[in-house]
Amino acid sequence: xxxxxQTPSHQVTxxxxxxxxxxxxxxxxxxxxxxxxxxxxxxxxLVSFYNNEISEKSExxxxxxxxxxxxxxxxxxxxxxxxxxxSAMYFCASRETPGREGRTDTQYFGPGTRLTVL
Amino acid sequence: DAKTTQPPSMDCAEGRAANLPCNHSTIxxxxxxxxxxxxxxxxxxxxxxxLKNNETNEMASLIITExxxxxxxxxxxxxxxxxxxxxxxVRFPGGYQKVTFxxxxxxxxxx
Numbered sequence: 001x002x003x004x005x006q007t008p009s010h011q012v013t014x015x016x017x018x019x020x021x022x023x024x025x026x027x028x029x030x031x032x033x034x035x036x037x038x039x040x041x042x043x044x045x046l047v048s049f050y051n052n053e054i055s056e057k058s059e060x061x062x063x064x065x066x067x068x069x070x071x072x073x074x075x076x077x078x079x080x081x082x083x084x085x086x087s088a089m090y091f092c093a094s095r096e097t098p099g100r101e102g103r104t105d106t107q108y109f110g111p112g113t114r115l116t117v118l
Numbered sequence: 119d120a121k122t123t124q125p126p127s128m129d130c131a132e133g134r135a136a137n138l139p140c141n142h143s144t145i146x147x148x149x150x151x152x153x154x155x156x157x158x159x160x161x162x163x164x165x166x167x168x169l170k171n172n173e174t175n176e177m178a179s180l181i182i183t184e185x186x187x188x189x190x191x192x193x194x195x196x197x198x199x200x201x202x203x204x205x206x207x208v209r210f211p212g213g214y215q216k217v218t219f220x221x222x223x224x225x226x227x228x229x
Contacts, residue, residue: 004161033216033217035217037159042220042221043162043217043219044219045216045218048216089159091161093161105150105167106152106164106167107217108164109161109162109163109164110161111160111161112159112160112161114159
């Protein structure tokens with residue numbers, strides 16, 4: 001069964017450094033999402049992306065964050081200048097295109113990237 | 119999206135059915151009930167969803183009450199690998215809709 005993949009599985013960085021988290025969504029999906037989960041807390045929505053633009057973003061997704069679909073397969077999350085509080089699991093998700101009854105709205109999540117900011 | 123209420127934790131003996139309840143009394147007519155689970159910091163895994171009819175797939179069954187104000191996720195023969203946090207989510211389909219996770223139910227399957 002097709003899966004969302006994410007790399008790296010664990011990223012350690014120094015405060016103030018830029019990081020890029022990578023995701024390969026399921027191949028026929030056109031809606032993409034990033035979520036994060038700080039240790040012991042809920043999974044939180046960051047941003048959704050469709051048709052090469054952001055469709056919705058949360059308050060967490062400030063100017064330090066950006067997303068990009070640089071080619072036909074990758075979807076990236078960039079954090080420009082990492083802070084200690086950015087340490088979390090980051091999950092990518094993707095969703096099918098509309099038009100198929102029942103499964104049109106299901107988001108499928110990747111395994112996550114654990115980001116540790118020192 | 120409608121608010122949901124789930125017990126914070128439950129235990130289930132291995133091999134027995136796990137019945138996870140969810141209350142969603144403010145659900146509207148077009149909102150679906152979705153269930154996801156998260157096994158120890160892995161990515162949330164889709165389990166099943168439904169609108170008003172009961173649904174079954176290879177992972178679980180979803181029983182939705184006639185008034186749609188509550189539902190139950192049933193894992194028919196729980197295994198140790200089913201130990202996870204289970205999230206009941208009510209949301210409208212379509213659009214760019216994000217998934218809003220609550221704290222879920224921590225299911226512990228006991229040998």
